[in-house]
Amino acid sequence: xxxxxxxxxxxxxxxxxxxxxxxxxxxxxxxxxxxxxxxxxxxxxxxxxxxxxxxxxxxxxxxxxxxxxxxxxxxxxxxxxxxxxxxxxxxxxxxxxxxxxxxxxxxxxxxxxxxxxxxxxxxxxxxxxxxxxxxxxxxxxxxxxxxxxxxxxxxxxxxxxxxxxxxxxxxxxxxxxxxxxxxxxxxxxxxxxxxxxxxxxxxxxxxxxxxxxxxxxxxxxxxxxxxxxxxxxxxxxxxxxxxxxxxxxxxxxxxxxxxxxxxxxxxxxxxxxxxxxxxxxxxxxxxxxxxxxxxxxxxxxxxxxxxxxxxxxxxxxxxxxxxxxxxxxxxxxxxxxxxxxxxxxxxxxxxxxxxxxxxxxxxxxxxx
Numbered sequence: 001x002x003x004x005x006x007x008x009x010x011x012x013x014x015x016x017x018x019x020x021x022x023x024x025x026x027x028x029x030x031x032x033x034x035x036x037x038x039x040x041x042x043x044x045x046x047x048x049x050x051x052x053x054x055x056x057x058x059x060x061x062x063x064x065x066x067x068x069x070x071x072x073x074x075x076x077x078x079x080x081x082x083x084x085x086x087x088x089x090x091x092x093x094x095x096x097x098x099x100x101x102x103x104x105x106x107x108x109x110x111x112x113x114x115x116x117x118x119x120x121x122x123x124x125x126x127x128x129x130x131x132x133x134x135x136x137x138x139x140x141x142x143x144x145x146x147x148x149x150x151x152x153x154x155x156x157x158x159x160x161x162x163x164x165x166x167x168x169x170x171x172x173x174x175x176x177x178x179x180x181x182x183x184x185x186x187x188x189x190x191x192x193x194x195x196x197x198x199x200x201x202x203x204x205x206x207x208x209x210x211x212x213x214x215x216x217x218x219x220x221x222x223x224x225x226x227x228x229x230x231x232x233x234x235x236x237x238x239x240x241x242x243x244x245x246x247x248x249x250x251x252x253x254x255x256x257x258x259x260x261x262x263x264x265x266x267x268x269x270x271x272x273x274x275x276x277x278x279x280x281x282x283x284x285x286x287x288x289x290x291x292x293x294x295x296x297x298x299x300x301x302x303x304x305x306x307x308x309x310x311x312x313x314x315x316x317x318x319x320x321x322x323x324x325x326x327x328x329x330x331x332x333x334x335x336x337x338x339x340x341x342x343x344x345x346x347x348x349x350x351x352x353x354x355x356x357x358x359x360x361x362x363x364x365x366x367x368x
Contacts, residue, residue, distance in 0.1 A: 010040015017278030150275035
């Protein structure tokens with residue numbers, strides 16, 4: 001098949017979950033013999049190369065605007081892609097649902113991964129939330145097939161719109177990276193810090209994690225990995241903490257990110273909006289003992305392989321951390337459980353197989 005992937009910032013991944021997903025999926029599809037093109041944004045993809053591990057790259061300009069960045073760029077990519085004679089157009093993010101109308105009108109085959117329930121995010125104003133609500137509705141009939149990466153989101157689409165979707169989760173590699181160059185850069189020691197990873201936006205609750213951590217007496221620093229392009233004031237408030245044990249690294253990708261995940265004492269997942277959160281699955285795959293905000297999406301992914309708290313009650317997180325600091329044997333036990341669960345349920349190879357099946361069934365190639 002000739003496949004176009006649109007709606008992400010592009011590969012190699014240098015931002016977030018959809019970009020990592022696009023990279024992991026596209027590379028594996030190429031290995032299977034497919035011709036894959038990934039569209040990207042010029043302010044995120046700096047490389048001049050137009051071939052990455054066998055995947056073709058098309059980099060187009062975008063508008064650096066909180067509300068227009070994703071939909072405007074995806075629409076531009078769509079106008080470019082419809083002249084590419086692709087067998088299948090795969091879109092990421094429900095905000096891009098309106099763009100799928102163009103290939104549909106031209107008789108092209110379209111699949112859309114809707115991600116989570118973006119209208120719940122605090123960062124969107126009334127207009128932004130309305131656009132996502134409308135996009136959800138468009139997602140139910142413009143694409144030929146809808147993919148959800150969390151069963152909770154799958155149930156939402158079925159209950160609200162009576163729309164059936166295909167559930168395919170997010171993946172992650174398993175095993176620890178033993179190198180420690182990045183730790184040395186930040187003055188960290190293996191098994192000697194608590195780790196939080198997320199975009200620094202209000203609904204991801206870094207503020208609640210900081211509040212809980214400030215209640216704890218420990219020499220282990222709290223490492224906060226992440227940033228956000230349109231959350232300057234929120235990030236300024238986070239960094240105004242007077243606790244010298246809290247370390248903000250900004251974005252970290254690739255080997256450095258793997259080292260931080262592989263060497264933490266425990267990992268904190270405080271998000272509350274969205275589908276399957278990539279950082280959670282990745283932290284599980286690296287053998288972390290997980291402390292997760294108690295929401296259905298996290299219960300679905302983590303099940304009994306970790307511990308839970310409520311971001312509405314930061315004291316519950318503080319209590320859980322204190323308990324784990326006293327019980328390193330429990331930390332090791334649950335780290336093994338998390339890795340085993342990831343290996344069994346969230347293999348990138350198995351996920352690529354599932355997407356290939358969906359693409360074949362949806363495309364005309366699959367119907368020959």
